[in-house]
Amino acid sequence: MTGVVERIHRRRPADPGGFNRKLIAPMILGSVLNPINSSMLAVALIPIGMAFHAAPAQTAWLVSALYLATAVGQPVIGRLVDSHGPRLLYLTGTALVGVAGLMGVFAPNLGMLIVSRVLLGFGTSAAYPASMYLLRTESDRTGMKSPSGILAALSISNQVIAVIGPTLGGLLIGAGGWHLIFAINVPLSASCLVLGARRLPRRARLGKETGPAQRADVLGMILFAGMLTALMLFLMNPGLDQWYLLVIAAVVGAGFAWRELRCVQPFIDLRVLRGNAPLLATYGRQLLTATTSYAFLYGFTPWLEEGRSLSASGAGLVLLPMSAAAIVVTAATGRRTEVRGKLLVGALVQIIGCAALLLLDASSPIWLLALLGAVIGIPQGLNGLANQNALYAQADPARMGSSAGLLRTFMYLGALLASAANAAFYKHGATTGGLHDLSRLLLVVAAMFLIATVADRSLSRIGRAADSADGRTPDDLDDLDDRSENDARPVRR
Known part of the structure; x- marks a missing residue:
């Protein structure tokens, strides 16, 4: 990550041909708030369950609550960023993270802890669409149409936090209990507020028109949240006696789609997808890869503590090779804008890793567990960045905040599905049998991801110009974005 950031920093902030390096620190720090809260919680689920005498199916709502909130918050804040610019939304969101952290520290019961996770979800929803919006405004200002180095730095930073998160969470729990994984949000929030207030531009707009003020689509929010909640309630405790929940989810979902396609200022702008099949495919791949990666994080980690009898800090150390491998892969491939090859390799290795879970039991050696994590x-290092690069090339520049927020929404939907799967398979604890059942489901999801990648021929065109033999680098990739800027329509792939 240091090499990527240093290359970016060599450009002077006052130079109209270079990216404003003052934006990098608040962008990166804000973007890691969500992954650090996700990764630390993975090692805290067992201790929290013991503290409140809660079963795994109950503590799973600590995961689901955050991602329900982010699934709702991302598109809302993405739309607000498009309308009002990134500064206000970034500062408000990061301030809410500090409030949620304090609430978690003093939570007297599991219910209040879940509420704090909801607030964390909303608070951490601001930085990513704000960062993508800033990337686009800087791209317009400098003429650097594909800031792949900065995209790589953002992705690598998130992978670094994935390294730090589980290990840091385990160390904090060992030092002072699970409360400390919430307390760490207070200094992180304060740092974001200081950097954001000092460095983010007061005015950052795409184009000459600021557009009309956004109205809150309250009905759309209610329908979307109702659809997800009904679906989650069924998936976390599936059974024939719960069939009505699926009916509710389907009916409410249909009403939500009807509403959003007819609303002038929708909660989720489904029109982003209209006529842009490649972008829709990218969202689908994001959903599938997030389901696999989060199910592994929240399924494998509790099994290490309960099924393999490791401590929270020990489980965090076992996960180090996983994120270390992701960092190395992202650093090695991050500046190349080509995506199809990355996704194909990622899909195949993902299948191998899911299948290897079937080989584990309570006596599996530590080296094998660490090796599986590395695989x-x-x-994880390939798929997320590839999908992000694909979105940058495929989305309408005028709706970049909305499109980026929707990409994160699909990622969080995958996390919700993963949380539901873990709750369903770990009804009686994180057992080896439950882990094997989870791995079979993940094999199906990973196979679907491979099929979706092979079938999408449009992926082969992304990055072709940048990687050709004419000597241009990814930072010179102008044509992908100029086409959409000239006709104000999504790029057709």
């Missing part, structure tokens, strides 16, 4: 880290 899983490879697709």
Whole structure:
């Protein structure tokens, strides 16, 4: 990550041909708030369950609550960023993270802890669409149409936090209990507020028109949240006696789609997808890869503590090779804008890793567990950045905040599906049998991801110009974005 950031920093901030390096620190720090809260919680689920005498199916709502909130918050804040610019939304969101951290520290019961996770979800929803918006405004200002180095730095930073998160969470739990994984949000929030207030531009707009003020689509929010909640309630406790929940989810979902396609200022702008099949495919791949990666994180880690009898800090150390591998892969491939090859390799290795879970039991040696983590880290380093690069090329520049927020929404939907799967398979604890059942489901999801990648021929065109033999680098990739800027329509792939 240091090499990527240093290359970016060599450009002077006052130079109209270079990216404003003052934006990098608040962008990166804000973007890691969500992954650090996700990764630390993975090692805290067992201790929290013991503290509140809660079963795994109950503590799974600590995961689901955050991602329900982010699934709702991302598109809302993405739309607000498009309308009002990134500064206000970034500062408000990061301030809410500090409030949620304090609430978690003093939570007297599991219910209040879940509420704090909801607030964390909303608070951490601001930085990513704000960062993508800033990338686009800087791209317009400098003429650097593909800031792949900065995209790689953002992705690598998130992978670094994935390294730090589980280990840091385990160390904090060992030092002072699970409360400390919430307390760390207070200094992180304060740092974001200081950097954001000092460095983010007061005015950052795409184009000459600021557009009308956004109205809150309250009905759309209610329908979307109702659809997800009904679906989650069924998936976390599936059974024939719960069939009505699926009916509710389907009916409410249909009403949500009807509403959003007819609303002038929708909660989720489904029109982003209209006529842009490649972008829709990218969202689908994001959903599938997030389901696999989060199910592994929240399924494998509790099994290490309960099924393999490791401590929270020990489980965090076992996960180090996973994220270390992801960092190495992202650093090695991050500046190349080509995506199809990355996704194909990531899909195949993902299948291998999911299948290897079937080989584990309570006596599996530590080296094998660490090796499996390293294997899983490879697709985590490839797939997320590839999908992000694909979105940057495919989305309408005028709706970049909305499109980026929707990409994160699909990622969080995958996390919700993963949380539901873990709750369903770990009804009686994180057992080896439950882990094997989870791995069979993940094999199906990983196979679907491979099929979706092979079938999408449009992926082969992304990055072709940048990687050709004419000497241009990814930072000179102008044609992908100029086409959409000239006709104000999504790029057709």
